[in-house]
Amino acid sequence: MRQDHLITATQLSRPDIEAVLDRAREIDGSREAFEQRYSGSVLALCFFEPSTRTKMSFETAAKRLGAETIDMGSIESSSVKKGESLADTVRVIEGYADALVLRHPSEGSAKMASEFVDVPVINAGDGAGQHPSQTLLDLHTIRERHGLDDLTIGIMGDLKYGRTVHSLASALTNFDATQHFISPESLRLPRSVRFDLHESGAQVREHTELDAVLPELDVLYVTRIQRERFPDENEYHQIAGEYRIDADTLSAADPDLTVMHPLPRVDEIAADVDETSHARYFEQAHNGVPVRMALLDMLLGGDAA
Amino acid sequence: MSPDRELRVSKIRNGTVIDHITGGQSLNVLAILGIDGSEEFSLSIGMNVPSDRLGRKDILKVEGRELSQSEVDVLSLIAPEATINIVRDYEVVEKNRVERPTEVVGVLSCPNRNCISNDDEPVETRFAVMDDGVRCDYCSEILRDRIAEHIDV
Numbered sequence: 001m002r003q004d005h006l007i008t009a010t011q012l013s014r015p016d017i018e019a020v021l022d023r024a025r026e027i028d029g030s031r032e033a034f035e036q037r038y039s040g041s042v043l044a045l046c047f048f049e050p051s052t053r054t055k056m057s058f059e060t061a062a063k064r065l066g067a068e069t070i071d072m073g074s075i076e077s078s079s080v081k082k083g084e085s086l087a088d089t090v091r092v093i094e095g096y097a098d099a100l101v102l103r104h105p106s107e108g109s110a111k112m113a114s115e116f117v118d119v120p121v122i123n124a125g126d127g128a129g130q131h132p133s134q135t136l137l138d139l140h141t142i143r144e145r146h147g148l149d150d151l152t153i154g155i156m157g158d159l160k161y162g163r164t165v166h167s168l169a170s171a172l173t174n175f176d177a178t179q180h181f182i183s184p185e186s187l188r189l190p191r192s193v194r195f196d197l198h199e200s201g202a203q204v205r206e207h208t209e210l211d212a213v214l215p216e217l218d219v220l221y222v223t224r225i226q227r228e229r230f231p232d233e234n235e236y237h238q239i240a241g242e243y244r245i246d247a248d249t250l251s252a253a254d255p256d257l258t259v260m261h262p263l264p265r266v267d268e269i270a271a272d273v274d275e276t277s278h279a280r281y282f283e284q285a286h287n288g289v290p291v292r293m294a295l296l297d298m299l300l301g302g303d304a305a
Numbered sequence: 306m307s308p309d310r311e312l313r314v315s316k317i318r319n320g321t322v323i324d325h326i327t328g329g330q331s332l333n334v335l336a337i338l339g340i341d342g343s344e345e346f347s348l349s350i351g352m353n354v355p356s357d358r359l360g361r362k363d364i365l366k367v368e369g370r371e372l373s374q375s376e377v378d379v380l381s382l383i384a385p386e387a388t389i390n391i392v393r394d395y396e397v398v399e400k401n402r403v404e405r406p407t408e409v410v411g412v413l414s415c416p417n418r419n420c421i422s423n424d425d426e427p428v429e430t431r432f433a434v435m436d437d438g439v440r441c442d443y444c445s446e447i448l449r450d451r452i453a454e455h456i457d458v
Binding site: 008010085086087104105106107108109111112115126127128129191192195196 | 417419420421422423424425426427428440441442443444445446447
């Protein structure tokens with residue numbers, strides 16, 4: 001199946017995912033074989049929201065492939081502040097670049113952008129919607145350690161607004177995975193995501209506490225609960241505290257448990273977890289480069305997954 | 306229809322009669338059809354008329370305008386029982402039910418305030434029609450209840 005854009009994880013089939021991850025593995029093994037492959041190509045990084053690691057890892061991936069990157073500078077100094085529509089912005093930038101990476105605060109922004117341009121659009125986060133390139137690197141991390149079938153994963157934290165969660169949950173329906181969702185009631189998965197999981201026949205359970213399910217897990221994927229989701233500061237502190245893990249929490253876990261986090265973390269994973277064999281979140285972040293190199297290779301090279 | 310009810314809304318010579326509209330929805334039907342009373346043609350609206358089938362129903366008679374099937378199919382979202390009668394020279398020449406379309410474009414606003422279709426962008430809203438609701442093509446939000454409240458035409 002050929003695809004021109006990467007907008008949502010729901011568009012990805014199992015062969016699509018495996019093709020990207022196989023390519024990432026290949027790149028990991030022989031990075032020099034891919035260097036300069038896209039010399040002369042230009043990747044536009046259109047970030048309408050702050051980003052450190054997603055932007056830097058796309059930039060690194062492009063540069064390791066020999067491509068140049070351009071960006072919009074700060075939003076404050078750009079034409080967006082003058083009231084330009086996203087549709088106009090991407091139509092202009094399309095003329096400068098061979099592919100666009102877009103992060104935007106509105107859900108559906110990447111989908112809309114893709115309707116206005118002919119170059120590939122990669123959704124690098126659309127509001128509380130999707131973040132499919134993050135999912136590919138998450139899956140790469142899981143696959144290299146556990147494989148993607150016969151997997152039991154717990155996904156914990158802000159499941160309502162967490163775009164990495166929405167994309168990961170959707171992509172995992174392609175595999176034989178049991179998904180446990182652990183969150184406060186007010187931050188459970190949105191209806192649209194639950195609907196898709198149900199439609200796909202996924203094995204899904206929802207919980208408000210980690211304790212009971214922790215020993216079963218192969219992977220625990222932790223996300224940040226943001227202060228701004230709660231009108232009341234005390235309520236935030238009380239609820240966020242219940243979804244915080246430390247080395248002591250993990251004493252009840254399987255010794256092979258992998259703990260992941262899309263980062264940045266604040267204090268939902270205590271620093272003492274970093275020293276345990278469970279911690280894989282920095283490795284996960286590093287995987288952003290080979291996976292995004294693979295993704296760019298497939299979209300720019302025209303043999304898209 | 307009993308003679309008693311015939312009196313409520315007079316017959317039309319040429320045009321479209323939309324009957325069996327869910328009670329109270331006729332103004333939304335007009336909004337969807339883009340009819341606001343400023344047009345040349347005459348229009349009769351019956352609201353909350355007693356109906357054997359629906360309990361109460363609305364009925365619209367649009368003089369001098371024939372509505373196409375695709376124009377009226379979108380009505381199925383708020384008036385699934387509606388029937389469309391095309392009238393020529395006082396005779397009903399065509400009688401159709403509304404059919405659920407596969408998508409509705411430019412009719413509903415997305416209930417997700419953070420959806421790009423609610424930003425100031427040059428796009429029409431687009432919803433896929435599901436068995437029991439509609440779904441935004443942009444942000445995937447599902448709208449099941451009170452669809453009429455999101456009509457924005």
